[in-house]
Amino acid sequence: MQNIDKTIQKLPSLSVFFPAYNEEGNIEAVLNQALSVLPQVANKFEVIVVDDGSTDATLHFARKTAERYNAKNGESSGDADPLVRVIHQENKGYGGAVKRGLAEARFEWVFFSDADRQFDLSELKNFIQHTQTNDLVIGYRKNRAEGWKRRMLAVALKIWNKIFLGFPLRIKDIDCAFKLIHRRVLDEVLPLLSDGAMVSTELLFKAHRLGFAYRQIGVNHYERVEGSSTGSNxxxxxxxxxxxxxxxxxxxxxxxxxxxxxxxxxxxxxxxxxxxxxxxxxxxxxx
Incomplete structure (x- = not known):
């Protein structure tokens, strides 16, 4: 994991959310890392967990961690705008969880990543310098820590989207869950239609078609430590x-x-x- 540069320029305000489904072994560590990094990249921030109907103890650990940080911040989870919010919904799929997170985010910039600990959240520092000239800063996995099936699916998705949607092939990693988006983009592209894995495709397709500027930044990708992925289901x-x-x-x-x-x-x-x-x-x- 990388060390954050303390001299980095900060965003004025930032909402961060994590879609989570059966991530009981990861959610606390993800929140701990996020809340150690965010004070160094944004002047004002909030963290949101969208529990998408988990059947394990994800909701319990998320609420427990949120209460600890909110208490440290002189707040309670029942306040109107706590530092950390946990939202529980019936299972609607990955896209449904992303859509809920985008809808709940309140600040000027919005960042989301997965709750599986396969990304180093401190790499968000590399995105900040590009926000002056771009509406979106999107990550692509430099070294996908996945089996050959997932890598082949990623290539197939890219070609599929080009054929059926006319999506530009220069987007390196459509479904990489490491995206920083300005509020003005969301004001134009929402609401999104997809409740499944195509939610990122839809978001980027609409943003591209509307002419928003974007920058792609390589990020590291790590193997899962806990839990299992549903992407190849x-x-x-x-x-x-x-x-x-x-x-x-x-x-x-x-x-x-x-x-x-x-x-x-x-x-x-x-x-x-x-x-x-x-x-x-x-x-x-x-x-």
Whole structure:
């Protein structure tokens, strides 16, 4: 793990959240690290845990840790705006937990990462210097500490998104859970549709399409110490495929139909109607 640079420029305010599902062996350590790093990268901050219907003791350990830090900060977990908040919801999937975290975040910048201890949160310091000229700073795993199946899935996801969504291949690691996002981006891209693994794809696709500036920074990736990943679960993969078609319909097909319909209405009295509508359709496909 890296040591934080104490001379680093700080963000004015930062919300940090962790989607968590069955991370009883990790959640306390993740919160401990976050709360040791954040005072050095933001003037004002909050930490949120979104427990996505865990069936183990994740909720218990998250609440216990939150109470300890809130008490140290002269607060209680029942206050309106405590330092650490724990939100429990019925299981809605990874995307549902991310969406809840984004909705609950209150500050100018929002950062989220997974609660599995596979990232070094102190590497957030490398992101801060890029916030002056970018709306998003997104991580990519330099050395994925995963088996070949997960690495192959990542490559397949990248190609799949390019084919079905026209997503730019220059995004190095779409689903890397190490993202720093400005509030103005969220104001434009929310609400998100996906409740599954495609939530990051949807967020980045919308931000890219709207022209927001982003910077990609390499981060280290570590093997899991506790718990198990659900990313290679066949049901999760199947849901991601279904989500892709749903996103394609909502984000690409339906807007094109609306634009063509508007063109039709505008040109309804034009004798060159067919030719002009075809020309507009062709330009849309090429844009």
């Amino acid at each position: 066949p049901l999760v993969i199947a849901q991601a495929v279904i989500d892709t078609f749903s996103l394609r319909k909502k984000l690409t097909i339906e807007p094109t139909v609306v634009r063509l319909t508007n063109a039709f209405v505008h040109d309804i009295h034009d004798p060159w109607l067919g030719l002009r509508v075809f020309a507009r359709w062709f330009r849309l496909q090429m844009s």
